[in-house]
Amino acid sequence: MRIQDFKNGILNGYFHDEMTQSKKSTLVIIECLESNKKLWAELMTTYKLKSDKINLNVTVEMDKLITRLTELHMTKADKAKAIKAEYELQLQLLEKARTDALNNL
Numbered sequence: 521m522r523i524q525d526f527k528n529g530i531l532n533g534y535f536h537d538e539m540t541q542s543k544k545s546t547l548v549i550i551e552c553l554e555s556n557k558k559l560w561a562e563l564m565t566t567y568k569l570k571s572d573k574i575n576l577n578v579t580v581e582m583d584k585l586i587t588r589l590t591e592l593h594m595t596k597a598d599k600a601k602a603i604k605a606e607y608e609l610q611l612q613l614l615e616k617a618r619t620d621a622l623n624n625l
Contacts, residue, residue, distance in 0.1 A: 543593045550589050553582050
């Protein structure tokens with residue numbers, strides 16, 4: 521089975537009520553996706569595949585799906601914590617960009 525088929529199967533089944541959305545099954549799917557990411561990285565290295573947009577898109581799409589699945593069972597406090605962490609990261613990146621811009625004057 522292709523990795524893309526696996527991802528599409530999860531999206532189509534899990535998010536359209538064909539599969540049970542239990543936390544246990546979600547964690548198993550996330551674990552499978554993480555394993556697939558490692559497998560993909562190993563295949564890229566072993567067969568010396570180009571790191572082009574198509575090949576890199578596989579892991580990007582799996583990361584997006586992992587994030588989406590993780591958010592499925594988050595509590596309100598967890599979601600608030602994640603939003604705050606994302607906000608803090610954006611502030612750090614903006615501060616770094618500002619510092620870099622000032623240093624390059």
